[in-house]
Amino acid sequence: MYHLLKGLHEYLTRKEEFSVIIIGLDGAGKTTLLEKIKTLYNDIPGLTPDKIGPTVGQNTGKITLPSTILQFWDLGGQRGIRNIWHRYFDDCHAVVYVIDAEDRERLSEGWEVFDSVLSAPQILGVPLLLLANKQDSPQSLSVDEIRHDYEDWYQRKLESARRTSRYGEGENEITARRQRIASLDVMGISALEGTGVRAAVDWLFIRVQNSRRDVGTGGTT
Numbered sequence: 001m002y003h004l005l006k007g008l009h010e011y012l013t014r015k016e017e018f019s020v021i022i023i024g025l026d027g028a029g030k031t032t033l034l035e036k037i038k039t040l041y042n043d044i045p046g047l048t049p050d051k052i053g054p055t056v057g058q059n060t061g062k063i064t065l066p067s068t069i070l071q072f073w074d075l076g077g078q079r080g081i082r083n084i085w086h087r088y089f090d091d092c093h094a095v096v097y098v099i100d101a102e103d104r105e106r107l108s109e110g111w112e113v114f115d116s117v118l119s120a121p122q123i124l125g126v127p128l129l130l131l132a133n134k135q136d137s138p139q140s141l142s143v144d145e146i147r148h149d150y151e152d153w154y155q156r157k158l159e160s161a162r163r164t165s166r167y168g169e170g171e172n173e174i175t176a177r178r179q180r181i182a183s184l185d186v187m188g189i190s191a192l193e194g195t196g197v198r199a200a201v202d203w204l205f206i207r208v209q210n211s212r213r214d215v216g217t218g219g220t221t
């Protein structure tokens with residue numbers, strides 16, 4: 001009887017675990033975001049910004065929400081280590097792409113990398129959230145400006161592809177990409193101050209529930 005009740009209790013209090021990867025260029029603020037999430041949701045606070053250096057490899061963090069555990073993987077964004085990102089794509093349930101909204105000079109580079117992420121077949125159906133970080137800085141582009149900047153960048157890329165005689169190729173892909181861009185969610189945050197971070201986590205919580213994928217769910221840790 002004890003085992004039956006224990007099993008029932010475990011079943012009823014079971015938490016599903018979802019993996020969320022946090023990617024973006026070096027310096028975008030991914031680790032600052034992860035540590036802020038830990039501070040906001042866990043009893044043990046995350047690292048303060050002065051303790052955070054460039055990530056070589058990955059950092060992880062877990063938070064517990066009603067009936068759900070979100071496991072975050074913050075991956076280093078330096079050029080030489082971006083090629084490990086794809087190894088995490090198969091098993092993730094959501095992708096967060098962080099862009100530094102303050103660093104106008106690196107926006108194009110940020111979109112170039114974002115574009116390659118959007119093209120990865122493993123995450124085509126996976127919820128994807130674009131975060132315009134550093135909204136605390138007066139120099140930062142707003143959420144609307146960031147969205148437009150990406151749309152403009154994509155348009156320029158298409159035009160240059162057409163000029164170099166690749167016109168007409170992959171029109172289906174272009175249409176699919178346009179739809180994905182149109183339905184893309186962009187949110188503004190300050191990882192430093194925590195503004196918008198809870199709203200982003202709420203978005204992830206809702207979206208992973210609604211688009212379950214078989215891999216890795218059902219964990220009870």
Ligand SMILES: Nc1nc2c(ncn2[C@@H]2O[C@H](COP(=O)(O)OP(=O)(O)OP(=O)(O)O)[C@@H](O)[C@H]2O)c(=O)[nH]1
Nearest residue numbers: 026027028029030031032054055077134190191192
């Ligand atoms: N003003 C401001 N600065 C931020 C914010 N988030 C991060 N930073 C700063 O941006 C710099 C880079 O932050 P990190 O969190 O290390 O960036 P990262 O994306 O993890 O970089 P890599 O690990 O190299 O990929 C640090 O100096 C942070 O303090 C923010 O919301 N506002």
Ligand SMILES: [Mg+2]
Nearest residue numbers: 030031054055
């Ligand atoms: Mg980092």
